[in-house]
Amino acid sequence: MREETYSLRSAQPLTEAYIHRTDDRLEALYGYHAGAEEDWERRAKRLQQSSHVRAEAAEVAGVLRVYNERAGAAPEVFASISAIAEGALVVVGGQQAGLWTGPLLVIHKAVSIIGAAKSASEQLGQTVVPVFWIAGEDHDWDEANHAYVISAEQELRKLSVARPEGARTSVSRTKLTGEDWATLLAELEKALPSSEFKPVMLEELRQMSQRADSLSDFFAMLLGHLFGKHGLVLLDSDHESIRRLEAPMFQRIIQRNNELEKAYASSAAQIKELDYELQAEVTPGSANLFFFHADNGNERTLLHKKDGVFQDRRGHLSLTETELLQIAIDEPQQLSNNVLTRPLMQDYLFPVLATVLGPGEIAYWALTGEAFRTLGMEMPIIVPRMSYTLIEGTVAKHMGKYELTFADVMERFEERKADWLKEQDGLSIEEQFADARDAFEQLYKPLLALATSVQPSLSKLGDTNLQKIVEQINYMGSKTVDAFNKQFEASTRQLDRIHLSILPLGKPQERVLNMAAYWNRYSLNWLDSLLDAPYSRTGGHEIVYL
Template identity: 25%
Template sequence: MEVDCIPFKETGYFSKLICDYLDQLESLKPFYSRFPSAENFKEQIKEKGGNYPAAHRKVLVEALKGQYKGFEVSESTQANITALEKENSFTIVTGHQLNLFTGPLYFLYKIVSTLNLAKQLNDLYPDNHFVPVYWMATEDHDFDEINYFNLHGKKIQWNRSASGAVGALSTEGLDAVFELLSPELGNTGNAEELKKLFKKAYLEHSTLTDATRYLANALFGKEGLVIVDGDDKALKKILIPYVEKDIIEHIPYKAVSESITKLSEVSSDYSIQVNPREINYFYLKDEIRERIVKKNGKFHVLNTEISFSAEELKDELHKYPERFSPNVIARPLYQEVILPNLCYIGGGGELAYWLELKSYFGEMGVTFPMLLLRNSVLVITKKQSEKLEKLNLKISHLFLKQHSFINKKIRDISNIDIDFSPQKKLLEEQFKDLYELAQQTDKSFLGAVKAQEVKQKKGLDALEKRLLKAQKRKLKDHVVRMTDIQNELFPNKSLQERQLNFSELYLEMGDALIPTLLDSLNPLSGDFTILKY
């Protein structure tokens, strides 16, 4: 296995905000606590250790024991759960939706980043213990985002109606998905292992939460991964005072809105990922997960007849905290309240909205975690590497948008010069004399000279484009082979990790897939990883 890398900002697939964060732009520093370098964890440990109540540890461990009932728990995962009761233990967390059969490949990369960072920190800080955690987004209700995955360019989809939190959904009907999946996988030994994994996860568990826990546990349990489900009454009981500050005092709305304004002042090119609401909680009951809104002095649950006075709502919250479900703004706070967490590992979009939250955490008195961009990976087979060599293509070329990629390579391989820059420079020199002449006569002549220069430059641009087009026709076979390999590695003109399901790599690599990722990915590298096998 060969490992190569490209700086994230050179890929063209990461926003200006994330690239500036990775460059530790001075004007962004007010929006995060510490940059995730190995040495910075020392102070993060000290701060979180002094701001995380010991009583939360006992509640957390008891909740986890309850959540794992009925599941096979590896020795390393059990040891990590037990360790969380000790004051020298801390977590490294990633989170993800309950995508069918893990969804896109980057699900694996998130968890591998988390496992590897915990391992590195256990080596660097032996007086402490670091636990890798996967937070399941069981309360999410965006079923259409999670009900499919792609395999061999085909969409394997779970078709059913759904409402409420996805974690509570019955797995009934997933046998039909298995019937679609099975022939697509084939009959190799690796294919049979995947079929067995799908059947055990989805056909032998009654809810999507349990199916996902089984799947993540089967893939990563022996590495000590701890899986947390936030949809838990005991854990939400800890959250009660923070829910009140949100619903009654609107603290997140004010703090996050101010942060968004300040971020926009740093750069108008930063796109705002999420906007806060006055109330950042849903009401969760049975198959309902609807927003809570305040209207005419009362708190209403949208699309229902349910409403509360302020006192009634507080009473409901204290009796049934499990019925209050955080949205995308409040969920990060919930995570950091119940876990002794040091670092959150996420994708570019996730980190973009976390950067809006620091002042909100400060208002709530909760330590803000370090933010680490997860490993991103492009996996290339030996056969694909050979194709690239024959076409004299560098990996970095493939990250270009296809139009730019083709134009660049046509220019590179043409036996004639398609760059008309020298002619344009010569034209500019010629017009200098005309401008000098124009200065000595009527101003209207100056305008005519300028118009003629623009016209002739446009003419050269048009000729350059026509020449490029002619060369594309002449080198059509080469263009086809170039675009074919780019389309293979960047399906749907997107990053491979956002399109492929892990099963596609598992069919080739089998049980070696996850150990290979664990051996190859460095979460603190700061680069996009290229793996050749």
């Protein structure tokens, strides 16, 4: 295995400025920086002094132990949970559950969480536990319900499951049947090429499906299977036992909701003043909390404030602050965070040394700094997740054959492909047709001038006639080039395979492809390659050759 580094810039100027420290004004938004070693020491010390404002570590560990046991956790995970019970710091990051874990970036985030925790442990000389926060409370089914794999026919195949009938509730509360899992497994088996590892992989997935009631359940089991030996602790944010631990923080968020609203608005104004765009909506009157409406099939409904009352947009639901506080005490499972309050809840449950975030997340976390301070808390260190591109042996071989660098594929593939085909054209087809077209135009223009001199009205007809003939010459030239290129269909397929593997749908591999195809071909050795690749606290992109 070999690795290379490539600068894969995000589309978030705010994130880029934070990572590379090109704007010192951002310190007021983020506080700490992942690349400053002294900040890790300062954050650790701060956490040791603030344990009284968080949930009881032993209670959190008790809930985690039960949840991870159900997910089939490895012994190393329970060792991590025991460390949490004793007050160990954590590095946490998360993602919505996805089919077969979703796109590769989910795997990259887990790898980054493990890498950041290990790096911090070495620096601080104490156990730092990696924690993966499964955002099971999210209700965007279309984002969670599918996975892309490259099929045996070298085609991109989308595998998906339709949302079951019922209310628009969270992914964790959306139940799938044994028949659903059987269908999904059959589709996966059909899509993937045969391999020596395929039967074992499918059998392991079948066994998990027998214990999974939802995408979140299966997601947890898969992550546990992939990363359990590295001590990665799992948590589903929509688990009822977690909700009960969160009850005191929900009460604080409700009681100080107006202050928090002002805090988010203040941060938003500051970001705009710095000439950056907001990456999360800060809506006046929003409570930044969701409510699971039991009378409407547990539909997850965003709460807004109007005249001192919490309600949904349509006004069908109406709760006073006192009523909502009582719900937080008695039935906290009816409440759910949004993207702006989730960071606060995360920091209430755990002594979060650092949080691993993707580019978009880093940008919208800038909105939360003032909210942390409002509640007497502090934003943790923001760690950009690592990203990777996996390049298989056949793809690497073809890249060498066509003298393509990774940058060529990412930045100018179609141009390089066209150049290669043109280089094979010993007949100079395009050039010959261009010469013929130019020669014809030179012969025709005097005739057109002659016709116009005889009758001026023939000028327009002549121009039209010339254009049609030129179009036909171009058409014949194009057809001749296509016929010539058919001689290189095998090469074209190889070139297209390179592009499909590295830049599917014109996007970085990590945003599209699922890990199942790599597990199918390499067992879990491909995952070891990621875990063994260079790690940086400030993120980066590594090219990993399998």
